Amino acid sequence: MSEALQILQKYWKHESFRSLQNEIIDSVLSGQDSFALMPTGGGKSVCFQIPAMMNEGICLVISPLVALMKDQVANLQKLNIKAIALTGGIRSDEMIDLLDNCQFGNYKFLYLSPERLQSDWILQRIKNLPINLITIDEAHCVSQWGHDFRPAYLKISNLKTYFPKVPFLALTATATPKAKEDIINELGLKEPQVFEKSFARKNIAYMVFEVEDKLFRIEQILRKNPQSSIIYVRNRKSCIEISSQLQSLGFKSTYYHGGLASREKDKNMQSWMQDKSQVIVATNAFGMGIDKADVKTVIHIQLPENLENYYQEAGRSGRNGEKAFAVLLTSPSDIIQAENQFIHVLPDKKFLSEMFIRLCNFFQIAYGEGIDEKFSFNLNHFCLKYKFPVLRAYNAILFLDGQGVISLSQEFSEKITLQFIISSKEVMRYMSLNANDEEIILAILRTYPGIYEIQTAFNLPLIAKKSNYSESQVEAVLLKLKERQIIDYHSKNNDTTLIFNEIREDERTISRVSKYLENQNQLKKEKLKSVLHYINEQKICKSKLILNYFGEKTIEDCGICSYCITKKSRTTDIARLSKKIIALLKTEELNSRDIENRTKNAPKDVIFAIQQLLENESIIVKSNNKYTLKL
DSSP, rough: OOEEEIIIIIIISSSSOTTHHHHHHHHHHHTEEEEEEEOOTHHHHHHHHHHHHHHHEEEEEESSSHHHHHHHHHHHHHHHHHHHOTTTOHHHHHHHHHHHHHHHSOOEEEEOOGGGGGSSHHEEEEEEEEOEEEESSSSGGTTSSSTOOOOGGGGGGHHHHHHSEEEEEEEEOOOOOOHHHHHHHHOOOOOEEEEEEOOOOOOHHHHHHOOHHHHHHHHHHOOOOOOOOEEOOOOHHHHHHHHHHHHHHHHOEEOTTSSSOHHHHHHHHHHHHHHHSSSEEEEETTOOOOOTOOOEEESSSSSOOOOOHHHHHHTTTOOOOOTTTEEEEEOOOOHHHHIIIIIITTOOOOHHHHHHHHHHHTTOTTTOOOTOEEOOHHHHHHHHTTTHHHHHHHHHHHHHHHTTEEEEOOGGGGGGEEOOOOHHHHHHHHHOOOOGGHHHHHHHHHHTTTTTSEEEEEOOOHHHHHHOHHHHHHHHHHHHHHHHHHEEEOOOOOOOOOOOOOOTTTHHHHHHHHHHHHHHHHHHHHHHHHHHHHHOSSSSSSSHHHHHHHOOOSSSOOOOSSHHHHHHHHHHHHHHHHHHHHHTTTTTTOOOHHHHHHHHHHHHHHHHHHHHHHHHSSEEEEEESSSEOOO
């Protein structure tokens, strides 16, 4: 048995590798630059985590998603694998301590955003680390043709100068051919091994239906397929409304969105994961780290922003290999709504500049200051104060987040964070003198082994359960420990946090990033056009449309999508109609209108059937425009 497989079985409890995982690991271990395009559910993280575990040193993981970094670090720590994430809002002195831990603490993984690499002193510290692999996650962010371009990714290739012998591994779940070419060129990958898993999901039936009553069609689908399902909606309000409507129809339904408190998220998620709820109604905040194999149906009731996002969300169905359904329900008004939501609310340079200056004023950040400052943020209050349209302001903030000017966090899992700031010896001494607090402190230390070293996201209900105390009792102990300067403890009451990643420079900042704004706005328009093409195209297999979008050419129809089923049905109906026509013509000659009246079929179907019969030379047309059997 190979060492890689032993590590997989020991830590991740899988008996064998999935498709391409072993080949990518071998490429990395041979020191080769590698590019891997693995659609959602392919198991990308294992491809860098296992080779990093097999070699001396630390794996540098560059990712744009704070939530994903924290999720992976937490999962590695649960496996007793030492990992750290340098996310926004960490003070410089804390950052120095974390990097010291990386250098001298036998850590295996260092996660950070590409924007962090733009700090000279951080780069200097990283240059001195024993890096064994550089992994670029969400690598499509390096491409201006990708759906999530971030300029900071363009500077990642500079690491080649400092680590010429360290392999690069670029990973992405969604990349068009143009984006793939950009990834390889912009990251400076040297003769990379390229691994591409097909985007084809042969067990998923892609369905597009235009309907007047979406709730009625959802009910039909869920009654026909009573297994586990996801319904994607556009906003938090729709989550609650649709879930409530389904409950009134007798379905066991729950919901999930970014504004829920962590305990409610966990409760609703577990209800669905354990099949206590058939349906989970969710915004696109739902999906990261979700791997439920038996999802039968994923339903979208509004148009997605782009096909990349749609493919990922639809791909959460059928991971057990059984037939599953990805259903997109549309109505004529959806196109107008999508344009209003995705296109008409895009900010231009003037709006971006005004909004950024107001944002700095809102938090009283002086010119030339603000770097690494962190604030709770309520978008509605901000927009109300300055009379900004909410969606346009939100898109402007997302753009600044994408450019690395600010970081926007909407993770309720961060509601409580804490760190012990005295030595373990002193903590033991405190427990011996305060026996009433001992069980709670021991539960914390056993659950979070790295809590002496970094600020740690804290699950209050979990510690209450483990220590057999109420949540209020645990909170009381935390406050006491904070007052006595034993822990650094933070509790947040807002689901959104803004972190300023650079000093305030107003026009200079906006001029630097706005050159990308027009290009990204145009790209968003083109992406939405591709979605509209997908729903409106009536003469091409839906699976084939998706594969073609991602650069895969196929001549075979899938046979199970909404187009293919309609085509089969039409073929059957035409065959039946052709038999009727031949039976009629055995007794007399008829014109096309006579045939319509006798068969009670639509004119277009009658004409189509007649054309096929003429081509097959089963019938002929006479000079009087009547049809008869060919003798």
